[in-house]
Amino acid sequence: MDHHSTPVSTGSSGVDSAALVLRLVLLLATAFLAGTGILRPLVGQLPRKLWFTVGALGLVSAVLAGVSAATVDVNLVALIIHIVLALAVPVLLRWPSLGRWAALALVVLVVLETSIDGSGIDFAIDTVYVAAAALWFGITLLSAWVPVEQWRSTPLRVGPLSVTLGGLLTLAGVVQLAVSGVGFDRRLYESLFGIAVLVVVLLPAAVSVLSLVLLSRNASLRAYRYGVAGVAVGFVAWSALAAVPQPPPLPVPGVPLLADSTVGGASVPVLVSPQRPGRNLVHFPASSGSDLSAEVEDGTVSPAVARAGAEGSWAEVDLPPGRSTLVVHKGDATTTVDVDAGTDPGPAIADADAPECAEAALGGLVAQKRDVLTSCPSDALSSEDSGSLVKLVEFLTTRKPSAITLVEDRSPRGVQAAKLVRDTAARHGLPVRSDAAADTALVVVSGWADGYLAMSRAAESQRLKPTHQFGLYVAPWLLNGPIVNTVASAAMPLRFDPREQLALSYAVTVGSSFGGESPSLGGFESWLGPQWPEVNGEVQLYAAAQVNAMPMYPTEPHAPGMQAARDYAGQWIPDGTVVPISGVLR
Template structure:
């Protein structure tokens, strides 16, 4: 049986019971608070109004208690709510005391409506809830307010309507939806529209029918109040996909990355934590199973996207989730199948940083000056160690070709031979992309297991600092311009892991996460190794702050470590 994600709600995680209970409790509470606020304006309160306010108080207290059994609530807030809901009807004989209880209850309604909102949102909550409560108060007690009280219900109705319109308009602007199709295709969008339309209708009614504005407009204000209260509990829909910008979307409990989101060949990436049995494809088209790719984490599915908008189906067992994509009409950058995972991972770094950059090129399209300088220093370092030669592994990408030529030219100046064979007294230097780099590492590990090979070490280009590649061998070295143990690098590692299901960091993603203009550091050679220097049992006592778990957040090498083995190379 297929369980389709409902694109209308924008989320499949809304707790409907909690929302309904919350709305059912807040609306009578707001009516009760409004009635209590206006009680001092009325001399002798009619019996029917007393019964209505008493009923509202009992209903509010009862629903608050019921909600405690259905959802997690703050016990102190619950107790205060029940006490104030009961106090307002009890204090009807003492209007001034009852007003203060109503003010406290109204403040509690604001807090319960805001759901932790701060700043501008909290101020808007206060204005909207207070204006609605006063409107409800006049709807309940208006006919009983004597003309001698000095209140002018007509102008006040217009003022309250204006406040509701202003608050609704600002809240709509803060929603981030703009004027796109999410306003009518998602529950969140429909609620935002209601926050604007209903107050406008009530304001028009107040201007036309001043004498009956409160009674007739109470329904509109009540619906607007319900919409306002529900908005905080409804997750906002994800941003609309932008053609050419790789899409980071949510799947059924795990994230999904679509790259480059252009017509034609795309890759759909799932983190390893998403598990297996995953597949992806355009609705009505071919669905491709997601499989592991050499040198990359997680699983990957190849998908052909048509021009324009389409629905991408993510299948996991018998569960199907729909993700909206928009490939546009322009062609995407030429991405080879071997370099697609590295390209997508680099784009993920920018998405994690909050940037929506159109993917126009991939790291394998060119050798950067920073990486070129690091490779030169690496070869010069090897020249001082005097191996019999360098075994060089490249690929056919523009970066791989340029890097291989640079290594050969630098080796010739340093008096090092570049040999095709893997001798015992050689150093292996890999400047290929992820796929070829992973193959070279697994082959080197097998050769070293059988006989002495590459005794001067295994060296990788900076962009090959990726878990599956460095963990293919016991130890490998890389020339880096940053320390993966420093705060900035660890911060990126934690950020990408949090946003993408525990995914490990990559150099290309780190660079995009930092953004353009970030200065390059000095070159040091780091060694990545699969080691656990201080193995201890989980229950064994250890020093305070000492991390014993090999899988702690922020690691650049899963189940391993990376440390500098040289000083800065000058």
């Protein structure tokens, strides 16, 4: 069985080991070379063996830089500069001042190559760590061949400098730990990134203590020889931080979990909701393919299947209280995802409404929000949707159908919406019925599952005989591809234009974050958060149709007969379009 640990649980997947080792050896050799060049003016005549050592370091650095270009994408200009400087430093040792400048330029290159983030505090601590390590390496190498007593007279006290360098390395490591986002939790020892951060802090700290002890015994120069291994390992760990993926935040009980897993070499996004003890849904996007299933480790395997009105596939798992491991299967391959359901019970979520609730939570997750799931869109009818439904019914009264065919469900939102439709229709003398007829208008205010069933039945009825000739209308929350794409065209009252910038941005964000998933109204609201009321304007009727002859954007014209692409990013309805079909409903 092919078993892969997901980056979500280990934080170490995806690192090309060979390329990483090559890069680390390259940077370490370059740091030794640069440190020696910087300190060269402090030493007079160099022994032949030291010349050969520095020359070998320059050659190794240049060769490995060239080899690395064949394994990873590199900037050609930076590569050429690196090779030239690596070969120039040994040559320029004859001219100490020129060699120092070349070595300083080489240090800058190493800083750029080890940098995790090229700006702000990250760049500053990269500079401190690399420069301090390079100086340590330089003093170690030079003092190994030329006793410090024979160095040129200088205000620089090489012995006590070991304490300063060790302290700077430790301080930079502590700051890196603080800004890494790992925190003081199990990711420090369970992920490769966390272990590397610990190494860059603990080894320099140990070297600093050693330097203090030896300084008190008037043997501080020994600290360089004794501590060079610790500094070198710390430098290697520091250099690896830029290549090792950072572990994601730990799962929080009650916060739906969004994970990027790898199963059998394929990327499989995973959404677990609500991440509470008991029944949970595990959702996979349609792009992840079929033959997916999930289980709690050593539990019952639950196949991922389609759910009415929802995209992708869904598996049901029972999470135990506390931390556990979710196992995802794709064929014979598996991967694991860490989950933490906590001990508190989750919200009561009806089975039919669970996918919509999970999709609403997804909107917050892709916005980097980690809110505990306490309610679902189906728990209550919002004031915005209430007003939209009133406007819809008032619009229908002007069209004068014989009646409204109303489809509802038993959710709190569905009950409230159905009562609102009936009361509004009654005020205008428009009958409301539950059965279909030729001259009625269909209005669906149920959840996703019943909405999908109602629209499927309407499509079949219209295929067989004239039915709902005054149109098919759905509540705003039913703007979802699997529902509206069951018919040729469906209308809904909306307070925002799905073609405008914010709506398109959310559609692109959720699609890129979760395997091409289409947006939902609940997810859009969660994504916007406090900004949601600002998006809600006047009510207009929009039509969702499986055609693409309409402009992609409100102000973008098309030539007569020209169709827009069917697969552009930001679509709210797959292979379809959503356009206004009325002015503002007054």
